[in-house]
Structures are given as structure tokens and as C-alpha cells.
Amino acid sequence: MSEALREPQQDRSRATRQKLLEASLESLAEVGYSATTVAVVAARAGVSRGAAQHHFPTRADLFAAAVEYMTEVRLDEIRQQATGLPSGEGRTEAIVGMLADVYTGPLFRAALHLWVAASTEDALRQQIVRLEAHVGRQAHRALLEVLEVEERTPGVRETVQGVLDMARGLGLADLLTDDAARRRGIVRQWSLILDQVLAAARR
Amino acid sequence: MSEALREPQQDRSRATRQKLLEASLESLAEVGYSATTVAVVAARAGVSRGAAQHHFPTRADLFAAAVEYMTEVRLDEIRQQATGLPSGEGRTEAIVGMLADVYTGPLFRAALHLWVAASTEDALRQQIVRLEAHVGRQAHRALLEVLEVEERTPGVRETVQGVLDMARGLGLADLLTDDAARRRGIVRQWSLILDQVLAAARR
Structure with missing residues (x-):
């Protein structure tokens, strides 16, 4: 097969995989x-069951890939939301509101189903714990950056972590x-x- | 059957039901x-499958009763934890620590499995939403009481609600x-x- 013919087929294969994920x-x-299940996902993606099984022979294969993919998408979401925040007054509320939005969206809902399933399935748990630690660190780092505070200041780390946990609880x-x-009131307050507590760390 | 003979049987039946729940x-x-499933729960409770099915003919019957029972146990837990808190310095940390304990215990874990299941099962969802609103109100009221603050003070309601959400996120x-x-550091901070924010409301 010539390069020119192989290329489009690889593209199609990649696109199918992406649709399935x-x-x-x-x-x-x-x-x-x-x-x-693989069959349900294939139907939803408009992909034949055979093509779906070519990419993901078993349900475990599908979830292994889906968890990786979810991690990428969540990191993208964090990075994307962190841009376009207002500066000055209203910035902190925009940040906390953005966090609450991230944790109440469909991606968080998908993650929640996976976490709960992983709590009783060892193989899934191991994979998720590893990736989740990475997402957690990135979210924490991004939050420090947009809040314009340094982690070295005592209390800042735990303050910011608590806000991430609060957002998870809102989800x-x-x-x-x-x-x-209810959420809007909590985000505002x-x-x-946060502005009071972090004022010292920002000086 | 005489009253004297019926009574122990009713007691046994109640005890069996309690064991199953x-x-x-x-x-x-x-x-x-x-x-x-009903069979798994019967085996775990050391109750015959027939006896279990007498109490809960279907899995839906079992879950309807289990959700009610879980609500009772959670309200008991809230009431019980609220007594025996220290006064003076360290009280707020004991309160937030107690909350974190409640939300990381086996009861919260059971509730989490139910919530996630209910998110895709309408009948279960309706029952849980009704009971959850009740548990939420009671937890909120108990927290205001032990923190010794009035909800009328602006901001207090949302501050306290956020703490409950944070505890849920820690769970x-x-x-x-x-x-x-990690949780200990967040609870302390x-x-x-909370003591700083609520000082005005306590005066």
C-alpha cells in the first residue's frame, strides 16, 4: 500500500477511536x-460493533483508554478555564465559580461514576488513583497560579486544597x-x- | 395464637429485618x-433467603427500606457526634474534624453508592432526593448549633453550607x-x- 493510501485509513481509525472515547x-x-458497555458506546458513537471491538476488544480495554482520555480532557478543561478570567474585583469569584462549573459538568459526572465503580474494582482503582493524583496536582497548581498566591506562605496550601474539596462537594x-x-450563594461567600484569608499571602 | 406467643415471634421478625437493613x-x-442483591444481603446477615424474601420480596423493596434506614442512622450519627464536643479553644477544630469523620465513614460510602445509582434510576432518585433534603437540613441546623452562630447574620448560612460541601468533598x-x-491539614486550616469568619456572628 502506498503512503498516500495508508494515511487516510489511519486518520479514519484515529477518528473512530476518538468518537468511541x-x-x-x-x-x-x-x-x-x-x-x-462496548456495544452501547459503539451505538452512541455511530460506529459498527466490529469496528468498536477492533479498537477495544474488551470492556476493560475501553475503560483503560477512557480513563486516560478523561484525564487529558479534564486537564485541558482546567487549562482552558484558567484563561479569560477577569482581573481586579470579581476575579476570585470568577475563579471559584469556574471551579464549581468544572465540578458540576458532565465530565465530573462521568468521573464520579468511574470513581465509585473503582472503589469496588481493583484494576480500575489502581489506574484511576495514579491519574487522579496527576489531575489533583495540576488543578492545585493552576488554582494557586490564578489566585496569584505562593504555596510557601503558611496555610495557603490547605486553604486552596479545601476550596478544591468544597468544589468536589458541590459537584x-x-x-x-x-x-x-444554593451554589451561587456559597461561591460568592x-x-x-478566600480574599480575606489570602490577602496576607498576596502582599 | 395467644399474645404471649405472638410477641416473641414479632420481636424475632423485627430483629431479622434490622439485621437485613x-x-x-x-x-x-x-x-x-x-x-x-437480596441474596447477598441475606447471606451477609446470616438470614435464610426465604426469610429475607418474606421481608423484602424484591430488590426495590430492600432499597426502599435501606434508604429510610440509612437516613435514620445518619441523623442519629449527627445527633450523637454533636454531643461530647470540647468547649473553648479547639472546639471548632473538633467540630470540623467530626464532620470530616462522618463524611469519610462507611455510612457515607454506602450513601455515595446509592446516590450514584440513583442518578440513573428514577424511582430511587425520587426517594433519595426527598430524604436527602431532610438529612441536609438537619446537618445544617446541627452545625449552626454546635458552632454557636445564628443564621440571620449575613454570610453565615453560606459559610456553613460550604463547610458541609467541603466535608462531602473530603469524603x-x-x-x-x-x-x-491531607485531610487533617485542611481541617486545621x-x-x-471559620473562627475568624464567624467571630462577628458570635459576638
């Missing part, structure tokens, strides 16, 4: 872990009901608190 | 929602790895912050 995260967020609270109104 | 929460926390962070060391 996107569909697997959507499926996780919408129907949960047990119901997300959980939004799982079964629309929690947006915790932004005020 | 306790076993269902343990099973949820340890093996998750999909693996928690989630503890699901796949032992997060105790946010107790300091």
Missing part, C-alpha cells in the same frame, strides 16, 4: 458504569437535583472568605 | 450497588486512597478560617 464519557455521565450535591441557586 | 448498608459500602477524596494526612 467521547461516547464512552457521555455514556458514563448519562447511564452510569454498569450500563456503559456531588448537584448530582440528583439542580443545586445552582467563599470568594469573600 | 444493617447488612444492606455494609454491603453497599463494601461491594457497591450492583452487587448488593469523595477518601474513596480510593487513604486521605487522612479551615477551622482557623
